[in-house]
Amino acid sequence: xxxxxxxGRVYWKEFVHQCYELGMGSLGIVVIISLFxxxxxxxxxxxxxxxxxxxxxxxxxxxxxxxxxxxxxxxVCIVLAGVVGSKIASExxxxxxxxxxxxxxxxxxxxxxxxxxxxxxxxxxMIPCLIVISMFLTVWGGYLAATISGVMSSQQFNQGLxxxxxxxxxxxxxxxxxxxxxxxSSVSAYFGYHVKGGALEIGQASTKSVVVSCILILFADYGLxxxxx
Amino acid sequence: xxxxxxxxxxxxSKVVLNDVSCKMESGKVNLIIGSSGSGKxxxxxxxxxxxxxxxGDVLYEGKNVATMQEQEQKELRxxxxxxxxxxxxxxxxxxxxxVMFPLDMFTKKSSAEKLKRVNEVLDRVNLKDSNNKFPAEIxxxxxxxxxxxxxxxxxxxxxxxxxxxxGLDPQTSLVVDKLIMEITKEYNITTIMNTHDMNxxxxxxxxxIFLYQGEKRWEGSKEDIIFSKDEKLNNFIxxxxxxxxxxxxxxxxxx
Ligand SMILES: Nc1ncnc2c1ncn2[C@@H]1O[C@H](COP(=O)(O)OP(=O)(O)OP(=O)(O)O)[C@@H](O)[C@H]1O
Ligand SMILES: [Mg+2]
Numbered sequence: 001x002x003x004x005x006x007x008g009r010v011y012w013k014e015f016v017h018q019c020y021e022l023g024m025g026s027l028g029i030v031v032i033i034s035l036f037x038x039x040x041x042x043x044x045x046x047x048x049x050x051x052x053x054x055x056x057x058x059x060x061x062x063x064x065x066x067x068x069x070x071x072x073x074x075x076v077c078i079v080l081a082g083v084v085g086s087k088i089a090s091e092x093x094x095x096x097x098x099x100x101x102x103x104x105x106x107x108x109x110x111x112x113x114x115x116x117x118x119x120x121x122x123x124x125x126m127i128p129c130l131i132v133i134s135m136f137l138t139v140w141g142g143y144l145a146a147t148i149s150g151v152m153s154s155q156q157f158n159q160g161l162x163x164x165x166x167x168x169x170x171x172x173x174x175x176x177x178x179x180x181x182x183x184x185s186s187v188s189a190y191f192g193y194h195v196k197g198g199a200l201e202i203g204q205a206s207t208k209s210v211v212v213s214c215i216l217i218l219f220a221d222y223g224l225x226x227x228x229x
Numbered sequence: 230x231x232x233x234x235x236x237x238x239x240x241x242s243k244v245v246l247n248d249v250s251c252k253m254e255s256g257k258v259n260l261i262i263g264s265s266g267s268g269k270x271x272x273x274x275x276x277x278x279x280x281x282x283x284x285g286d287v288l289y290e291g292k293n294v295a296t297m298q299e300q301e302q303k304e305l306r307x308x309x310x311x312x313x314x315x316x317x318x319x320x321x322x323x324x325x326x327x328v329m330f331p332l333d334m335f336t337k338k339s340s341a342e343k344l345k346r347v348n349e350v351l352d353r354v355n356l357k358d359s360n361n362k363f364p365a366e367i368x369x370x371x372x373x374x375x376x377x378x379x380x381x382x383x384x385x386x387x388x389x390x391x392x393x394x395x396g397l398d399p400q401t402s403l404v405v406d407k408l409i410m411e412i413t414k415e416y417n418i419t420t421i422m423n424t425h426d427m428n429x430x431x432x433x434x435x436x437x438i439f440l441y442q443g444e445k446r447w448e449g450s451k452e453d454i455i456f457s458k459d460e461k462l463n464n465f466i467x468x469x470x471x472x473x474x475x476x477x478x479x480x481x482x483x484x
Contacts, residue, residue: 007334099317102279107331108306 018122038141060160067138085188092192093202123185236285263440310380
């Protein structure tokens with residue numbers, strides 16, 4: 001399907017451009033979502049854990065583990081499926097409909113390699129980075145909510161944060177984000193590249209790519225959890 | 230020279246090209262005319278290989294495209310320039326970057342050399358001072374000319390133009406026609422051009438092929454067209470009463 005790039009430098013430039021677009025284009029939403037996910041989870045967990053037998057710092061442990069295991073990789077990737085996936089699908093769909101893909105083929109360029117490969121590789125590099133940022137911001141959001149609302153002191157939070165830390169959780173979160181990055185970029189590229197028709201079909205392709213990636217992400221999420229935990 | 234032998238193409242049950250054969254000579258503008266939906270775009274796309282054929286052969290300088298090695302096909306592609314009906318400029322690149330794209334991809338020239346060549350061809354199509362604009366910021370006629378510049382930047386041996394003058398005013402359209410004609414003669418290019426613009430037929434048709442309902446109905450030069458007795462061709466070319474009159478006058482003069 002893909003072939004050897006005609007000119008490495010042009011492909012490298014395209015890859016860097018895609019990394020920038022993808023990273024910068026979704027950093028804002030990732031920051032906001034992560035902070036709020038952390039804050040809300042903290043307050044709601046504190047609300048549910050009222051037993052005097054459970055120490056306060058356990059809440060911090062819960063936040064940390066849910067951020068690393070599920071909140072950051074899965075929830076944020078579902079949002080990215082909407083933000084990044086629809087962008088890739090509509091960009092490629094527009095190129096197909098306005099014959100830009102034909103123009104590439106006529107020049108003797110493998111349009112799949114030139115248009116899709118840099119996007120998939122950029123997603124592979126950038127989405128895990130975004131997820132790592134999201135992990136720390138989620139925990140930080142939790143910390144802010146906990147201390148501001150007086151659920152616990154910052155000492156208690158920090159104590160919980162380092163207690164029983166399993167580094168595999170972090171690795172597991174990363175494995176998920178690589179998997180989801182591949183799903184998001186390849187599914188949206190597939191639907192965008194194969195658009196037939198006009199503007200209406202571009203919209204349909206981008207909706208379809210979001211729906212299909214979300215479902216695949218949830219399946220993969222379950223599959224990975226069942227397999228690796 | 231490009232030779233087309235008995236090509237057939239259909240979509241489902243709809244036959245778009247039915248047994249079309251012709252020869253396109255180099256250094257000439259070969260015109261494909263026909264009403265909207267007669268299969269001109271499909272014909273071009275079949276010739277350049279963007280669409281597969283159901284049957285028949287396309288030969289470039291006697292070589293069958295279907296039996297070429299992949300490497301040979303790639304090389305052939307770099308000798309083909311194509312101007313699409315909708316221009317097909319890359320939205321995310323500026324005018325300059327669009328024209329430079331084939332140079333970036335296929336040559337190892339320095340940036341200065343590439344820029345020089347880009348300005349040369351942009352100058353050739355009468356487009357200056359638009360280098361840093363994006364396609365969304367220029368007019369339809371300018372887009373066509375940028376697309377033409379991009380198509381000729383690598384000095385192609387074959388130039389395919391899909392309605393280069395649709396949507397242009399008569400004057401700009403003549404400028405584009407003249408450009409294509411001059412470039413064709415200058416570099417001895419085999420040019421194939423789709424059109425339903427009668428000005429361009431009379432201006433630039435060295436050889437004219439009339440497609441009607443998927444078949445080649447008529448073939449000849451622009452001089453022949455006036456004296457043609459083919460009813461369908463006459464109805465197509467001399468569609469208005471005014472033009473019918475003009476044709477009669479021309480024929481009387483000739484007698
Ligand atoms: N990809 C396709 N799938 C199905 N049918 C197609 C496809 N492309 C073209 N057709 C059909 O082939 C016929 C010829 O289309 P084509 O685009 O070649 O017309 P045209 O002569 O270029 O017309 P125009 O002057 O309006 O550009 C049309 O009836 C069209 O519906
Ligand atoms: Mg057409």
